[in-house]
Amino acid sequence: MGVVRVGQTDIRYELRRSAAVSERRITVTPGHVEVVALTTDDAAEIDAFLQSKRQWLFNALRDIEAQTAMRAVVPRFMTGSKMPYRGRMARLTVRRHDGPHVEVSYRSGFIVDLPSWVRQRDHDTIVATELKLWLKQRVRRDVSEIAELYCKRFALKPRTIRIADMKTGWGSCGPSGSILINWALVLAPKNVLEYVVAHELAHLTVRTHGSEFWAHLAMMMPDYERRKGWLDVHQASLDVSFLDRSA
Structure with a gap:
């Protein structure tokens, strides 16, 4: 589990290396950040990639939090829900x-x-x-x-x-x-x-x-x-x- 600092927040992410991808990517879902790297990447290359994506990651996390707060909650499965x-x-x-x-x-x-x-x-x-x-x-x-x-x-x-x-x-x-x-x-x-x-x-x-x-x-x-x-x-x-x- 890695950590990248975005603003004043430390964001934990799961690192996965894949031989099937030709470019690095970040996937953000509620409560989880996954970084997919090339099998040839070293720590410095992964860190440089994350630094270049700091603003994007900040915006993505903010949007996810806003959407999560507004998502539907079904407290009871009854008529009218x-x-x-x-x-x-x-x-x-x-x-x-x-x-x-x-x-x-x-x-x-x-x-x-x-x-x-x-x-x-x-x-x-x-x-x-x-x-x-x-x-x-x-x-x-x-x-x-x-x-x-x-x-x-x-x-x-x-x-x-x-x-x-x-x-x-x-x-x-x-x-x-x-x-x-x-x-x-x-x-x-x-x-x-x-x-x-x-x-x-x-x-x-x-x-x-x-x-x-x-x-x-x-x-x-x-x-x-x-x-x-x-x-x-x-x-x-x-x-x-x-x-x-x-x-």
Whole structure:
């Protein structure tokens, strides 16, 4: 764990070296800063890179803190509560029914039908758990549909495409062509999810993040900058931790 001083604050960061990157980068997410360096970098080169990015890092941390303070909090999973979904706040309706299973649907808002046997003290935990499962199924289907479209259009053949709980980053493309997509993107507009999928698929052709990569992505998705801009601004709001409830 390294430390860089920004203003009057010491910022701790996790250093990761990668043979797959051609340029250094910093990723800032709530409570975590990751610095990706080249395998050939020595301590002086990493320090010089961090010093050159001090202002950017200061601004990024400030924006993350502001967004985190404003992000949605769902204190109770009950009728009338609202939760983020695809870039908007969706209303939640919880109903009781006599069926044996919990049923989740979406019709201009989330509807959760709870069996009568569910105890009141377990209400929030069960609703949150079922919503999380529904959202993961939804984003898995979205990613599959988007990837199928781009693979067919651009003759791409990823080894695998999976959604995952990712501590940092929104997606990755491994050396073997295996692609991971952060399932928290289900909270972003669908066109932003599409951008991340296209971004990782583009790495099947161009591995680095140089000018050649961005030109290739622009060919695949001419308006990628607008979608990327939304993600850069709102990334701190894509926090699915509100669904983690203990019994």
